[in-house]
Amino acid sequence: MYSIKLRNNTTFTASDNETIFEAAKKNNIHLEHSCLKARCSACKVKVVDGETEVIENDLILSNNERKEGYILSCNTKALSDVILDIEDLGNIELFESKIVPAKINAIDKLTDDVIQVELRLPPTVNFKFNPGQYINLIKGTTKRSYSIAEVRTDKTLVFYIKNYESGVMSKYWFNEAKPNDLLRMEGPLGTFFYRPKENIENIIFLGTGTGIAPINAILQNFDQNPQLIEGKNIIIYFGARFEKDLFWTNSFKNINIKFIPVLSKPCASWKGESGYIQDLLIKDQYNLVFSQVFACGSDQMIKSAKQLLIQHQLDEMNFYSDAFICSN
Ligand SMILES: Cc1cc2nc3c(=O)[nH]c(=O)nc-3n(C[C@H](O)[C@H](O)[C@H](O)COP(=O)(O)OP(=O)(O)OC[C@H]3O[C@@H](n4cnc5c(N)ncnc54)[C@H](O)[C@@H]3O)c2cc1C
Ligand code: FES
Structure with a gap:
């Protein structure tokens, strides 16, 4: 030993x-x-x-x-x-991962290639997680990861799911899935969740596409427990390619959020920010020494953001990410 x-x-x-x-x-x-x-x-x-x-x-x-x-x-x-050269997660409670059945409650279209899926758990299942975590959904022999975006009741969970070209699960979600279909759910998984830290002024979120899902869950928790973030600035950069892909907007009422939607391929009439979210964050000149950054979405964005932000004084220990890597 x-x-x-x-x-x-x-x-x-x-x-x-x-x-x-x-x-x-x-x-x-x-x-x-x-x-x-x-x-x-x-x-x-x-x-x-x-x-x-x-x-x-x-x-x-x-x-x-x-x-x-x-x-x-x-x-x-x-x-x-x-x-x-790492610290453990200290006193944060991580709930034991388990496999439970889950049925589809509803499927709603958010954009041409993103749907919102609501799953319901059996009344006997006591599922607990830290907002920001993900689960694996299992259908037959296929298993894919999805971040929990919202909790409707403690027995219904909401997910934002993207259609990946030729994707096995995508084919199911976008062609076959219907209310009452039975799946299995394994989780909670991962460590992408908020950790309170001293001396932090800015909590900054970077999300691309469905990467906004775990961020929404973290914000839902803040909105229900505003004391968690008292005195801190909450800033969200949500990146998408086209305006039609901006399916998320800030609707939280109990917390102040600065929300910046950013398009990488804006049309001429777009009046908002354009480019890459990590570049915008640098341009906005927050003092990164006193910031925590939570980034979720494409692997490229996460790698690029981490490198850039550390070059601009962000402590590596204050960068948290969940990359939506593909299954293969
Ligand atoms: C921790 C974690 C959380 C995730 N959360 C979400 C979520 O909330 N919502 C969501 O929509 N997806 C999420 N994903 C991605 C998801 O798990 C699947 O990878 C994705 O839905 C594609 O599955 P599929 O079966 O349709 O495609 P597959 O059959 O796995 O792949 C088909 C093709 O698509 C490509 N592809 C697959 N996934 C990706 C990808 N992520 N990026 C680029 N190309 C890809 C593959 O290279 C392949 O060519 C998450 C992934 C991880 C690891
Ligand atoms: S958890 Fe080790 S590489 Fe993903």
């Missing part, structure tokens, strides 16, 4: 036949993660000292990152005592 020590001195043991992430979990220590399949980089962490071994080759880390000592905790085992 080896000892794994984190930046905040939290220590746990790991053997050489489990990932560092699994070892932490076994010891009731929660580390940042999302896919747990070496595909999203949410669990990327720097090894300060010690020897580790990659379990399966990944396509996520660059050669430079590997040279600098970065690993994916979900795909790496310890071969000696190890010190990692």
